[in-house]
Amino acid sequence: MGASYVVTGGGRGVGRAIVERLAAAGDAVAIVEFDASALEWAEDHPAAARLLPIVGDASSEEVADRAARAAAGMAPLRGWVNNAAVFRDAWLHETPAREVLNLVGRNLDPVVVGCAAAIRHFLSGDPAGTSIVNVSSHQGQRAVRGAFAYATAKAAIEGVTRALAVDYGPLGVRVNAVALGSVATERSEGHLAGLAAAERAHFEREIRLLQPLGRMGRTTEVADVVAFLLSEQAAFVSGAIIPVDGGRSAVGRDPEEVDPYRSDAR
Known part of the structure; x- marks a missing residue:
């Protein structure tokens, strides 16, 4: 076993895909997940012996330290993925x-909290x-x-990424971020399944307009980029915010735009 990693919010969706991608390479992964039921799949997974479920809140310093120690107990802790997120919002007024x-x-x-735990454990060794x-x-x-x-939180996370890359780069610690577009997960599929046919068609059209590749991303595609950033292949990449969004961050919507792929546009 070469290395170990911690992935927060690793029970479902993008987090699970990242866990499985890292485990497929033969490494150990501590999975931090608030919902214990979201970790049941790990028990029967082919890499179960290298998957370490940690039930708890990723914002808890005790939970983060426990995950770091559990991972390091299997193999040297070489990477950490902060994926846990909450999709709740409110209008300021x-x-x-x-x-x-x-x-x-x-x-x-x-x-x-995850960055702090990771950096402390990294600095305790090499x-x-x-x-x-x-x-x-x-x-x-x-x-x-x-x-x-x-x-606001995501903008701050990108600031954290750049600041820590500057602070700890001289010690050999790399810090990067992936900025995701719309990615198909169990959550999004459940939402779409509840829409009427016309609403679903509207959603799919909006995705085609927003993301030039014309579709939702796949969790495995995100996992591939994360695995690259954790690897030695990305040894000179730090402080970067990598869009994984099908071109969403590059496109500028024009209300007068004519779709050249429509048959009636010619």
């Missing part, structure tokens, strides 16, 4: 500011070549209406 700040913290706190990947969103740069707390 309707909600007390302190409550909104708490919502920001629900997404920012686990990242800061930090050269260690790596952190934070999971951000396209909203870190381009906010969506009605998502003030989430967009």
Whole structure:
């Protein structure tokens, strides 16, 4: 067994795909997950002997330290992925500011706590070549209406990523982030399944307009980029925010745009 990693929010969706991608390479992975039922799949997984379920809140310093120690007990701890997120929001004119700040913290706190635990454990040994990947969103740069707390937290996470890359780069610790577009997960599939046919068609059209590749991303595609950033192949990449969004961050919507692929546009 070569190395170990910690992945927060690793029970479902993008987090699970990252866990499985790392485990497929023969490494050990501590999976931090608040919902114990989301970890049941790990018991029967082919890599079960190298998967270490940690039930608890990723924003808890005790939980983060427990995950780091569990992973390091299997193999040297070489990487940490801060993926845990909460999809709740509020309008600032309707909600007390302190409550909104708490919502920001629900997404920012686990990242800061995870980075702190990772860096402390890296520095207790040989930090050269260690790596952190934070999971951000396209909203870190381009906010969506009605998502003030989430967009604010993701922008802060990108700031954390750059600052820590500067602070700990001289010791050999790399810190990067992936900024995700719309990615198909169990959560999104459940939402789409509840839509009427016309609403689903509208959603799919919007995705085609927003993401030039014309579709939702796959969790495995995110996992591949995260695994690359954790690897020695990315040894000179640090402080970077990598869009994994099908081109969403590159496109500028034009209300007068004509779709050249439509038959009636010619």
